[in-house]
Amino acid sequence: PEFGFMHLFAITLENFRAYKEKIRVEFSKITAFVGENDIGKSSILQALDIFFNDRRITIDDFNKSSISDDVNYIEISAIFENVPPVIIDVDYKTSLKQEFLLDDDGRLCIVKRYYLANLNIKQEVFIKANHPSVEGADNLLNLKNTELKKIVSSLAIQEKTNLTTNSLMRQAIWNYYKENGGLNLDNKLINISSEEAKNIYKELLKYFPIYQLFNVDRTNNDTDNEVQDPLQSAIKLIFNDKKIIEACNFIANEVKNKINEVSCNTIKTFNLLSRNNSINIAPNIPDIQDLKWTDVFKRVGLVDQDGIALNNHGSGIRRLVVLSFLISEIESKTLDASYKHSGERPTVIYAIEEPETSLHFSQQIGLVDALKKFSNKVNNFDSVIITTHSSNIVRYLDISEIRVISKTIRGLTINKPKPNVLPMPSLNEINYLVFGDASIYYFDELYSYIKENGLEAEMNKDPKCCKWLYKKIDEKTKKVLPGKKITFVEYIRHQIHHPENKMNRNYTIDDFNKSIEYMRNFLLLSKKRLVN
Numbered sequence: 001p002e003f004g005f006m007h008l009f010a011i012t013l014e015n016f017r018a019y020k021e022k023i024r025v026e027f028s029k030i031t032a033f034v035g036e037n038d039i040g041k042s043s044i045l046q047a048l049d050i051f052f053n054d055r056r057i058t059i060d061d062f063n064k065s066s067i068s069d070d071v072n073y074i075e076i077s078a079i080f081e082n083v084p085p086v087i088i089d090v091d092y093k094t095s096l097k098q099e100f101l102l103d104d105d106g107r108l109c110i111v112k113r114y115y116l117a118n119l120n121i122k123q124e125v126f127i128k129a130n131h132p133s134v135e136g137a138d139n140l141l142n143l144k145n146t147e148l149k150k151i152v153s154s155l156a157i158q159e160k161t162n163l164t165t166n167s168l169m170r171q172a173i174w175n176y177y178k179e180n181g182g183l184n185l186d187n188k189l190i191n192i193s194s195e196e197a198k199n200i201y202k203e204l205l206k207y208f209p210i211y212q213l214f215n216v217d218r219t220n221n222d223t224d225n226e227v228q229d230p231l232q233s234a235i236k237l238i239f240n241d242k243k244i245i246e247a248c249n250f251i252a253n254e255v256k257n258k259i260n261e262v263s264c265n266t267i268k269t270f271n272l273l274s275r276n277n278s279i280n281i282a283p284n285i286p287d288i289q290d291l292k293w294t295d296v297f298k299r300v301g302l303v304d305q306d307g308i309a310l311n312n313h314g315s316g317i318r319r320l321v322v323l324s325f326l327i328s329e330i331e332s333k334t335l336d337a338s339y340k341h342s343g344e345r346p347t348v349i350y351a352i353e354e355p356e357t358s359l360h361f362s363q364q365i366g367l368v369d370a371l372k373k374f375s376n377k378v379n380n381f382d383s384v385i386i387t388t389h390s391s392n393i394v395r396y397l398d399i400s401e402i403r404v405i406s407k408t409i410r411g412l413t414i415n416k417p418k419p420n421v422l423p424m425p426s427l428n429e430i431n432y433l434v435f436g437d438a439s440i441y442y443f444d445e446l447y448s449y450i451k452e453n454g455l456e457a458e459m460n461k462d463p464k465c466c467k468w469l470y471k472k473i474d475e476k477t478k479k480v481l482p483g484k485k486i487t488f489v490e491y492i493r494h495q496i497h498h499p500e501n502k503m504n505r506n507y508t509i510d511d512f513n514k515s516i517e518y519m520r521n522f523l524l525l526s527k528k529r530l531v532n
Helices: 041-053 064-068 145-154 166-179 198-205 229-238 242-274 315-335 361-375 391-395 427-435 440-452 456-461 488-497 509-531
Strands: 007-014 023-026 030-034 073-081 086-089 092-094 108-117 120-132 185-191 210-214 348-353 383-387 402-408 411-415 467-470 484-487
Touching: 007 041, 023 411, 030 041, 030 361, 030 391, 041 073, 041 210, 041 348, 041 383, 086 166, 086 198, 092 166, 108 198, 145 166, 210 229, 229 348, 361 383, 361 391, 391 427, 427 440, 440 456, 440 488, 440 509, 467 488, 484 488, 488 509
Parallel strands: 030 383, 030 402, 210 348, 348 383
Antiparallel strands: 007 023, 007 073, 073 108, 086 092, 108 120, 120 185, 402 411, 467 484
């Protein structure tokens, strides 16, 4: 869309749980995280929950090695696209680009840091941007109106500057420096937690996506579990509808007037009865804009025909509720044309931990189909993030939608899988690329593809393909034939399919893995040669 609600492009994590070194991950319309158990898949989903929903952060969320090194902060950054104009100063609309609050790529990067001090955790919010660093123009967003006026006066530009609007004064100051030596733009952290700048963040919050996390863990609480969460997510969306908010505010005003009327009568009577009493009482009524309408419906949930909460049913049924919610959301967006262009509804990020849990194979495939339909909708900028161990699920996703989390000597890495080399990736190839499952079935598929496409002779001539001596017995004479040097790939294939031949050294797991990587690289190079 031209504008509307922002959508999430990427996040970075630093010193958060297992993620010690700063790591960045970009999102697709569907993003699936895979990796070993306890490697950090759920941590990404929960970091987003902390960022968007202010879930409480604890000392256990700090990387233990970082604490040992006296590094006492966690950093979670979110990078957004489709950034709208904002009103930073009262009634004056400006753009983040004009305020130098975008990064080198024109995106908005909001950084949340959580500092640990004496078991207390303090939060600060920053914008990381390509911002002026020249002295005198590097901290304007944190200055008050009077302070900006002093700078305008010192630069002798007050006559051509609107002194009533902070944003226009900042623009005038920056223009002055731009024309007199330059702004020296540099990547900077601009603190927007201060009194002067916090209005920026408050305004940006209006355009944040709604983040809804469906946990894999289940509780026995009727109103706080993954079955009720879909309805709570729907309620959040309902209360983002302007018409509904206006109707609620109208009712709230009527109630407030009645409360005021009752309060005034009560206070009047109290003053008559108390006579010389020194206590002055007054009604304490919250402002309408502070009312949390969603809390009124926080006990909304789903029950069966006997009134039993669905979280008392089997885990498969509970998971099917989540699936049903997603499908119904997709269908409602298809029917509701007002969602397509109005920008009235926030974008939504649905995060699901291990959606395959307790689901039958056919239901897993149904979920993937629903997610793909969801992501293919035109003008729909909602997104889905999942963690999974299921090859059935990743098989039906595009390789570009998968992120593999791995452990290295330097720490955790998050990468897209290696490219497929077979024209139609099989389940065996997907399992290899995503889960590192080097099976004899994938070996056979690669070897057969090379042979069927007439590439075996080219592989035999390749100097990079080492040759091994292979012995066998003549079937007629039963005599041992002279050994013949063949490619190590063919050698391994013979051993796989002729285990009865005991005259040759058995290949090792390392040999086997190298043979698969060799065939993959060979096919990639062959494709490049064909293209050229």
